[in-house]
Amino acid sequence: MSSIIENRQITVGVTGSIAAYKIVDVVSKLVQQGAVVDVAMTSAAVNFISPLTFQSITGREPYVDMWGVHGVKGEAHIELARRTELMLIAPATASTMASLAHGFADDFVTLTALATKAPLLISPAMDSQMWDHDATQINLNLLQERGAHFIGPEQGRLASGQIGTGRLAESQKIIATIKSCLGKLEGDLTGKTVMVTAGGTREAIDPVRYIGNRSSGKMGNALAEAARDRGADVVLITTVPETAPEAVEVVAVESASEMEVAVSDHLERSEVLIMAAAVADYRVDQASEQKIKREHAKNIDLKLVPNNDIIASIATDIVKVAFAAETEDLIDNAKKKLLDKNVNLIVANNVTGEMSGFGSDTNIITILDDRGQIEELPVLSKYSCAMEILDRISDRLGS
Template structure:
């Protein structure tokens, strides 16, 4: 797929630079042409000799060395894609403001090809308003942003800021060159994410452990591929609300609010991906004041919430695509297939608690069932990679139907 493709890789100063060694090897195995440009700070984290040996090209770090001038204009025009990974907070800020004090920035400002970036930094740096503003600026330039994921950071903290793994970056590059990065361009995609909370009284609710990460990953992937994303977001951690630019976000709390939002948005949507963990039941009555503890047991009556997936399936047109999720603990396949047909969905994504799926985890293991009878199983991957698998599966099947 990548044979003959010209990829320039810019490496800035980050401990994550070591991952690029493996990425270069993967690209060369696919017969891509790779040239590496490093900032001066990047040389403290990875050896140019290693990268030049793997890429079979000299690694460039300076605008001029001895009697040789690095023609940054030629480099910027040579590449089919400029990937900057890891993208440090410092280099990000310089790119956003047009600074040009090293070779990498000179190549960046001279580039006539698309630009893809994979940030890497500590969580607090990533979440800082200045960083988010700079990322937003790069997005307005049309750059492809591979948002960092949640995991162990060099500081020892656990949080968002970890650069994507080489295999995931490779899949993004493959998607870019297969033109699937714009396959959803102009399409309206409705996505639900997160849990719902069903009130008992002003301070208590019935809920679940969903983090919203899977739906959030789908929203980012669809946005990256050019879709007009409408994200209906239940109560979710603040970390999932840091990078929502370029989307229409409707924040809801209860299952009824999510139902109303989906019913309003779906008629004009091309595709709906129902990843939220919606409560099946809600309290029959909600107390206007806090329920006080008493010396007797409390009996709680629950009533069914409205089934969003079934409601959308009932009004779906042949031109619309509807995908739902099924989290099961037993008889996984039969329950997933029953849900697929009973609710008139086009696809069901099965997660099994007995097979490693868990609320709040950064990884997921899925099997996708379609109404035409196909079944595609995947290994455990990061939820960003799972989102790619889901969209790729949908697009691939769409080409053959």
């Protein structure tokens, strides 16, 4: 499965911020993932980073001088603006934000931004006092009202040594937002909300200990990422929020009952529910309020009571996908789950294999559906497995 950004025409506008060097990494990653990247620079940006750096990474001549001929027959900025599918301005200075907000077009970056119909992503970077200034905040509002998407700025250590808001967003966040934006332009899940659960639930024994399982959350994360890349609005309900992909809505939970509440809260807005989380079948009946102390040579009895089967108890007419992680009789157990849980698809995997299951970056899955079809897939990355599952969901949605 090729990347959503492969062969896509992305223009990156670089402006005169101290954070300009960081955008080299973003441009490099976009190129590595197959995007066709053109870089436009303001004259201030050239003081911070050389056009040669971008030329070497993209294999294309950066656009710096708007009075240059640039080897095209017509006007270079119009030609660039027309073929651009998405324009990222990063780092965006306060000055460039002001120009963009008020329609000034006196350098290659603002000129192209004014001429293009492509979505505009802006990733500002500046000192916190500049960011907090009324002028910048008013420009931010104006640009947002006109549909520009902002990534950051983040809070953290600034070039001045102060801590505040103004740091350029991390590369991976910028790239994730580009993918999400491109997905929404023509992805088959655009306009749909996909709810995904991920990770293993934790059932408290006392405030310190819990009963857990070996799920890493990688399959759920891959599903959330793939759905995002196909244009969906993604709600990821997860026990491992720290590993969640960027540009998805994350709801952090711990126990099966917390997960059940979160799923129910987001059900009405969702067209799809994929339960990739490993939800505990049982919880401790009465978790101790205080840490249980060790008493020598004494056994402890924990009474376990069943948790609700979250997906089986959902009556709403949405596409429902469950997972069957098994160690034996994979297909028979999966067929039984398909009926018991009343779902459209079951994704079965044998969690004892080396290339599949918990913690692995690959998976070997068999997809069973409620029309009697059984499809065994080869070893694939979890992202590719997610794409295969989403292909079948997309068919159900008629998208």
